[in-house]
Amino acid sequence: MVKMLDKINRNTQKQSQHPIFNNAQVIPEGWYFLCQSKELRPKQIKDFKIGAQKLVVYRGESGKVYTLDSYCAHMGADFKIGKVVAENIQCFFHQWQYAGSGNCVKIPCQAEIPARAKVQAYPTVEKYGAVWCYAGPIAHTPLLEVPDLEGKETITRFDRANFSKGHHHISMINGIDPQHLATVHDLNIQMELEVQEDQTQIFFSLTGDTPRGSWTEKMMYFFIGKRYCYQMKYADACLASLTILKNVYFLKESWKWPALHMFYAYRPLEDGSSLTFPIYITSLEPGVWGKIKSHFRLWLTKRLYYFLKDDDEIIYDNIRFNTHNLLNMDAPVSRYIRYVNKLKKSLWSIDCDHA
Ligand code: FES
Ligand SMILES: [Fe+2]
Known part of the structure; x- marks a missing residue:
């Protein structure tokens, strides 16, 4: 459905808003480029904004890369000022630790971890020398392959x-x-x-x-x-x-x-x-x-x-x-x-x- 926009020149030049096309309010699901792989070293954290969505991507000690929503589930500190501990990201503020799945795995001041202590994680892959993350909890499609180069180095x-x-x-x-x-x-x-x-x-x-x-x-x-x-x-x-x-x-x-x-x-x-x-x-x-x-x-x-x-x-x-x-x-x-x-x-x- 296409609705009219109330914008400048509206009496002389019709404008319409599409459900997704050219609509800055909407981000379709899909694989989004974050950075070159070499720009994210082990234990490094980077933050990105795609549309209005703030994300952090970090590389664990093993070399694996994870993408999470940027704000801690406790009081909302930005993970970009935190640090990587093994495969987890640790919030700077009260040092809660989250696994790459987005689940909180450690709260320093108590043993019990509330069920709501988690943030959204996103599928993340490295291909063609770059880090890509999927805009959704589950990737419904693989990353686009370059035609004719499938399976080749x-x-x-x-x-x-x-x-x-x-x-x-x-x-x-x-x-x-x-x-x-x-x-x-x-x-x-x-x-x-x-x-x-x-x-x-x-x-x-x-x-x-x-x-x-x-x-x-x-x-x-x-x-x-x-x-x-x-x-x-x-x-x-x-x-x-x-x-x-x-x-x-x-x-x-x-x-x-x-x-x-x-x-x-x-x-x-x-x-x-x-x-x-x-x-x-x-x-x-x-x-x-x-x-x-x-x-x-x-x-x-x-x-x-x-x-x-x-x-x-x-x-x-x-x-x-x-x-x-x-x-x-x-x-x-x-x-x-x-x-x-x-x-x-x-x-x-x-x-x-x-x-
Ligand atoms: S705001 Fe992150 S641990 Fe408190
Ligand atoms: Fe052109």
């Missing part, structure tokens, strides 16, 4: 986060907005679209003949030949995987580009703005030459990402997104919005029913 390079004044659901549309490729990037390409969807993920594959009109298009034709293909896979509207140069050839039919992969990991902020963490990922090939090739692919992924990124950034800082006048050509965008609005709200949502 990978290497990852992290880039600096980009801040956007807008909600990340808007910037996520960038890869599937066909009109802007011509108007913003000077790429007048016709796309054949394939879409697959399940409850938590949506996959777009865009292929077509490479145009040869503008200077940018000619350059593109020189490098990738007659056909192009790129794919976007979105998970829980908080993580996107981009694959470029899939089945694309360089100069002649026998020279195939390696497919390049990156994640866009999104962190919604409380005021409706967002951070995007670009993460370049590729398979790690054996031997010295293999390593050189793997690092070259990471470098090339970054270069191609920057080729398009700078044109886009200005848009998402200067937009009040509305969905009233989408065209047939915007079908991938409409499809994406419908997909987001069907996701499950998490406990981290401000208006969550079961909070």
Whole structure:
């Protein structure tokens, strides 16, 4: 259900609030990027805010990582000023200790531990060199896998986060907005679209003949030949995987580009703005030459990402997104919005029913 918002310019430009899409009050369930694994040493605690939800993540002495709600169940001191004792986190204030399950396991002044002495814990995994936590007590899906790299050894390079004044659901549309490729990037390409969807993920594959009109298009034709293909896979509207140069050839039919992969990991902020963490990922090939090739692919992924990124950034800082006048050509965008609005709200949502 879409309700009207009472906002500026309301008499001349209709605005609507979606149940989940572009709604800063709502955080869907899913896997959220916290930090690089190497940024969290044994016995270290870090705190994060995703939307309005305050979390702490800590690494126990064993190396295992845990995520909990940030405030102690006793009087609410923030665990970020506590310390790690073996696999537990100890509150600074009265030194209650909590296991990674969120259950209090020690109260220094008494032997009995009340049943209510517990905080919410969240599933936490380390993959692709990063720490991810799930916005919900039980993870209903595994972390998105990079397509084609399932089960392979990978290497990852992290880039600096980009801040956007807008909600990340808007910037996520960038890869599937066909009109802007011509108007913003000077790429007048016709796309054949394939879409697959399940409850938590949506996959777009865009292929077509490479145009040869503008200077940018000619350059593109020189490098990738007659056909192009790129794919976007979105998970829980908080993580996107981009694959470029899939089945694309360089100069002649026998020279195939390696497919390049990156994640866009999104962190919604409380005021409706967002951070995007670009993460370049590729398979790690054996031997010295293999390593050189793997690092070259990471470098090339970054270069191609920057080729398009700078044109886009200005848009998402200067937009009040509305969905009233989408065209047939915007079908991938409409499809994406419908997909987001069907996701499950998490406990981290401000208006969550079961909070
Ligand atoms: S506030 Fe944490 S132990 Fe008292
Ligand atoms: Fe773009």
